[in-house]
Amino acid sequence: MTSVQKITKRAIILKEAAKLFKEKGFGGATMRDLAERVGIEAASMYNHIRSKDELLEEICFGIGRKYDEQLSQIDQKKITYPEKIEAVIAFHIQMIIEDANAVSVLNNDWKFLNSGQMIEFKAMRNEYEKHLAALISKGIEQGAFKKINVSVALFTILSSLRWVELWYKPSRGISKEDLAKDISAILMNGVKA
Amino acid sequence: MTSVQKITKRAIILKEAAKLFKEKGFGGATMRDLAERVGIEAASMYNHIRSKDELLEEICFGIGRKYDEQLSQIDQKKITYPEKIEAVIAFHIQMIIEDANAVSVLNNDWKFLNSGQMIEFKAMRNEYEKHLAALISKGIEQGAFKKINVSVALFTILSSLRWVELWYKPSRGISKEDLAKDISAILMNGVKA
């Protein structure tokens, strides 16, 4: 049994939910609409899931955990800080391309988590940002980066990456590697000649 | 009567609607919730507005037109292309700080416009992006910018600016001028030392 992932109906529902939430937003998406895409009746979905909220929760925290793990892995590598930042840029793009819908939901619909989960989510996100900010700070200390405002740099980088979700289509004919290279180049070296 | 703007109830509803839509999303916001914030009954609002959709429409196109006008004004100025881009960055930040809620609605809830208005909105946005892309292209031709991928540069800049909405608070103690300067610096010159 070497990593043969069983495709459960639950997984199908989650996948379609991510797509639907991205298209209509969590509030605008209805369970009947989702059920139609899955190919069963709305009521039947409750044999596989607990609630609409549970779908959102699983999407947000599932993706969130992936980000955390990847960042930790990169941080442990023995490479320079600019290389680490570039690795972060590359894996953000990879995540967005691999799991576009779920990443979009994480970015846009986390505010519909119930209050307890929302607090947890915000804590997770804060920690992630802190972790990334630390990489920038150390890079500055070592003289690898300019003496920039760390918060501004952090959010400029994170935000630059978010648009990939809105923009990237395979049809545009630019590979994810080239995209990562181009974005890295601009953020690292700017646009001015 | 020198520019004495009368504060109509309609204007109050629009202002509160922008705030509410930002908080809960267009789908998650209810007319009863909005009415409560305005201080009247939900039904009473219909003496001042036509529908919930109309609120969204007015917010999106009102802000959209402001962006268009400002960009045109900057383009007409006799300054260099890097200076024009920096001016665009400054006014985006200005817009976000002055009209945070409405800008957020434009960015996140335009997809809830009815189909006709959505087409119009997308056309407006495409034109705006084309206009801005042309500024970058000309800057490259003149040798003022590196030979970068114009689309990547365009969206990296636009996306970097969007996060200001999520991040900026007067309480952080950084002025909008300083913020514009720092963001400009990173986008123009990068982070690498």
Place this chain on the structure above:
DNA sequence: TTCCGAAACTAACAAACGTTAGTTAGTTTT
């Protein structure tokens, strides 16, 4: 073939939704 549990179905619920209708009090216009 029989049996059983999983997974589908139909029907219905209560709550919430945007909106309309009808009315009333207060103000402005004629």
Place this chain on the structure above:
DNA sequence: AAAACTAACTAACGTTTGTTAGTTTCGGAA
């Protein structure tokens, strides 16, 4: 003073929402 207008109200409308209950279908194990 009469008429018209403004802006608020209460009540209710017809839908749509997420979800539950009860029933049927169906594939695989005994």
